[in-house]
Amino acid sequence: MRQRSIIAITAALAAGSLTLTACGSRDEGGNSSNGDKTTVVIGVDAPLTGDLSALGLGIKNSADLAAKTANKKEYVKGVEFKIEALDDQAQPSVGQQNAQKFISNKDVLGVVGPLNSSVSQQMQKPFNDAGLTQVSPANTGTELTQGDGWKTGDSVRQFKTFFRTATTDEIQGAFAADYLYNQAKIKKVYLIDDQKTYGAGLAASFKTNFTKFGGQIVGSDHINPDDRDFNAVVAKIKKTGAEALYYGGEYPAAAPLSQQLKDSGQNIPLMGGDGIYSAEFPKLNKKANGDLATSVGKPVEQLDSAKTFIKDYEAAGYEDDYEAYGGLTYDATWAIIEAVKLAVEGNNGEVPSDGRKAVLDAMAKVKFDGVTGTISFDEFGDTTNHTMTAYKVKDNAWAPEFSGEPKLG
Amino acid sequence: MNELPQQLANGLILGAMYGLIAIGYTMVYGIVQLINFAHGEIFMVGGFGALTVWLVLPEGFALGAAIPLMILAGVIVSVAVATAAERFAYRPLRTAPRLAPLITAIGLSIVLQQAVWMWYPDAKKDQTFPQFEGGPIDILGANVQRGDLFVLIAAPLCMLALGLFVTKTRSGRGMQATAQDPDTAKLMGINTDRIIVMAFAIGAAFAAIAAVAYGLKNGQVGFQMGFLMGLKAFTAAVLGGIGNIYGAMLGGIVLGVAESLATGYIGDIPGMDLFGGGAWKDVWAFALLILVLLFRPQGLLGERVADRA
Numbered sequence: 001m002r003q004r005s006i007i008a009i010t011a012a013l014a015a016g017s018l019t020l021t022a023c024g025s026r027d028e029g030g031n032s033s034n035g036d037k038t039t040v041v042i043g044v045d046a047p048l049t050g051d052l053s054a055l056g057l058g059i060k061n062s063a064d065l066a067a068k069t070a071n072k073k074e075y076v077k078g079v080e081f082k083i084e085a086l087d088d089q090a091q092p093s094v095g096q097q098n099a100q101k102f103i104s105n106k107d108v109l110g111v112v113g114p115l116n117s118s119v120s121q122q123m124q125k126p127f128n129d130a131g132l133t134q135v136s137p138a139n140t141g142t143e144l145t146q147g148d149g150w151k152t153g154d155s156v157r158q159f160k161t162f163f164r165t166a167t168t169d170e171i172q173g174a175f176a177a178d179y180l181y182n183q184a185k186i187k188k189v190y191l192i193d194d195q196k197t198y199g200a201g202l203a204a205s206f207k208t209n210f211t212k213f214g215g216q217i218v219g220s221d222h223i224n225p226d227d228r229d230f231n232a233v234v235a236k237i238k239k240t241g242a243e244a245l246y247y248g249g250e251y252p253a254a255a256p257l258s259q260q261l262k263d264s265g266q267n268i269p270l271m272g273g274d275g276i277y278s279a280e281f282p283k284l285n286k287k288a289n290g291d292l293a294t295s296v297g298k299p300v301e302q303l304d305s306a307k308t309f310i311k312d313y314e315a316a317g318y319e320d321d322y323e324a325y326g327g328l329t330y331d332a333t334w335a336i337i338e339a340v341k342l343a344v345e346g347n348n349g350e351v352p353s354d355g356r357k358a359v360l361d362a363m364a365k366v367k368f369d370g371v372t373g374t375i376s377f378d379e380f381g382d383t384t385n386h387t388m389t390a391y392k393v394k395d396n397a398w399a400p401e402f403s404g405e406p407k408l409g
Numbered sequence: 410m411n412e413l414p415q416q417l418a419n420g421l422i423l424g425a426m427y428g429l430i431a432i433g434y435t436m437v438y439g440i441v442q443l444i445n446f447a448h449g450e451i452f453m454v455g456g457f458g459a460l461t462v463w464l465v466l467p468e469g470f471a472l473g474a475a476i477p478l479m480i481l482a483g484v485i486v487s488v489a490v491a492t493a494a495e496r497f498a499y500r501p502l503r504t505a506p507r508l509a510p511l512i513t514a515i516g517l518s519i520v521l522q523q524a525v526w527m528w529y530p531d532a533k534k535d536q537t538f539p540q541f542e543g544g545p546i547d548i549l550g551a552n553v554q555r556g557d558l559f560v561l562i563a564a565p566l567c568m569l570a571l572g573l574f575v576t577k578t579r580s581g582r583g584m585q586a587t588a589q590d591p592d593t594a595k596l597m598g599i600n601t602d603r604i605i606v607m608a609f610a611i612g613a614a615f616a617a618i619a620a621v622a623y624g625l626k627n628g629q630v631g632f633q634m635g636f637l638m639g640l641k642a643f644t645a646a647v648l649g650g651i652g653n654i655y656g657a658m659l660g661g662i663v664l665g666v667a668e669s670l671a672t673g674y675i676g677d678i679p680g681m682d683l684f685g686g687g688a689w690k691d692v693w694a695f696a697l698l699i700l701v702l703l704f705r706p707q708g709l710l711g712e713r714v715a716d717r718a
Binding site: 049050051053054057192195221222223224226227228229230231232233235236238239252255256259263264265280283284285286320 | 412415416419420422423523526533534535537540544545552554623626627628629631633634636637668669670672673676685686687688689690691
């Protein structure tokens with residue numbers, strides 16, 4: 001009997017808290033005014049807690065910087081930009097809840113994020129149904145924009161509301177394969193991924209392109225990204241005679257994987273995508289020297305356009321580094337700001353009553369010189385900027401090796 | 410080159426770590442029949458306690474000399490958190506239905522994770538843990554990293570000490586008596602509250618030692634590390650027979666070796682290449698658990714389950 005009453009109480013409490021949450025979500029009608037300025041909220045969704053929070057906090061701060069810069073410059077007259085950041089914990093279900101929160105807040109005219117492609121998959125549809133523009137600075141999963149048909153050349157735009165400033169895994173994997181085979185002269189590679197949308201997609205793209213060049217995949221395995229002990233996997237690589245390990249995944253697992261690989265006496269580099277291009281990677285991995293990563297765009301530090309961004313970011317005194325996606329986030333946020341500007345200008349200097357539709361319509365016309373280069377979107381919502389850079393760890397820090405566009409096979 | 414010794418060594422090292430953590434689950438369960446799901450986080454705070462000592466020591470301090478201090482600090486932090494949890498979270502619920510302390514434990518686990526995330530400087534990212542310099546040592550055809558020697562030495566010593574404590578000392582015998590029948594033990598003049606606190610404290614101390622081993626092995630500690638390790642250790646405790654301290658260590662080692670061998674070999678069996686490797690090792694480990702429980706529901710070394718649960 002006792003057990004039953006517990007269940008009853010739990011059910012009642014759960015129902016009660018659900019009702020309360022429903023009441024809690026504000027539903028403000030129209031755009032609230034702040035003096036003579038209209039507030040436009042740009043939502044930010046990223047993992048602000050958890051082991052990817054270093055990247056997520058960099059995204060949040062960079063979006064904040066873009067909004068502050070626009071406000072300071074009065075870039076869009078009569079509009080005050082505000083950032084509302086939500087934490088998705090790198091979990092798809094949480095991301096979807098966040099999407100609903102953004103949708104229910106009528107002041108939100110655009111959303112920047114998320115970091116993870118797997119999270120994005122759960123956010124795209126609600127945003128599409130609500131007509132709310134989403135620009136991801138970091139999602140590289142090719143199918144997010146082009147559908148599963150991209151592998152066979154039947155790319156179909158999936159969601160009219162989804163855009164990104166990051167390039168696709170298809171291009172990133174091709175670039176990595178090109179670099180490894182043609183520049184580093186490595187012919188035999190062992191392939192590992194973490195089974196997440198990003199990692200598996202990147203590994204698949206690398207595999208296709210690497211074998212197309214004539215390289216050989218001598219073995220493959222999958223790991224659990226929450227593990228930190230990969231000795232069993234590493235012992236397996238030894239007998240394959242691999243000359244490099246390509247890892248589709250992120251730095252928290254890649255760092256111990258690389259170190260354990262070298263600890264086992266195999267002096268071969270680990271290569272990964274932008275998910276391991278983090279300053280944390282060489283910090284967590286004492287044997288990172290020689291490891292390789294690809295990332296989107298030219299190195300932020302080398303671009304003239306990025307100097308202001310770096311200077312402003314430092315001046316703003318954020319606690320956390322802008323990390324791998326700082327520049328791309330700034331550009332993603334700025335793309336929304338630019339779209340708001342176009343929408344406002346097309347409506348006699350007022351934010352249109354159907355702001356979301358006006359912003360979405362303006363996205364196709366957005367073109368500006370951003371931190372990472374010229375920003376505009378193609379017919380799929382992908383960035384038109386395909387430049388990638390390969391980085392190598394030297395003296396425990398990433399150093400750019402080579403920039404260019406990949407040869408697509 | 411034969412990789413079997415290597416895989417066995419990998420499994421043994423991992424398993425010894427699981428075993429050390431599993432002691433905490435098994436002791437607490439043996440005495441108060443509580444599955445302390447916050448134990449993974451007790452392990453995690455121990456790692457941070459040890460790391461803190463390393464960070465405040467002057468630059469260039471030898472790691473070997475620092476290790477006793479790091480263990481001490483880890484143990485103090487873990488034991489403090491565990492006993493506080495016992496006093497403020499579990500003791501008020503001791504007479505409540507089983508479900509209440511279980512949910513409390515899950516809640517406590519989240520609280521501890523977020524507390525470290527929020528207040529430990531820079532803990533939002535994984536933190537670098539010191540590691541021994543120098544290459545691996547060859548033991549019977551397996552490469553053993555210097556940091557891994559720590560757990561290979563610490564685990565048997567801990568088990569020996571615990572075995573002696575439980576059988577030879579007054580408190581240890583009091584612990585056995587409380588596990589058998591808390592009410593009668595109380596009537597016999599045993600301070601059961603003290604015994605329960607002691608069970609939490611010993612489990613926490615072992616978890617802290619495991620955390621130092623984890624740090625030395627993987628070169629990093631993070632606020633999330635307790636979750637997966639805690640889950641695995643709990644599995645090890647069940648596998649070995651929950652309530653039995655030697656069972657916990659045996660269960661840990663069996664689990665570790667099973668994971669390692671599953672990663673290394675299942676994929677090589679013809680037709681099984683899809684089900685091998687690192688992604689499937691947990692599946693095989695749990696398949697093993699189910700198999701053992703089918704034939705020995707009390708676990709490998711477990712006894713007397715019928716009078717409980």
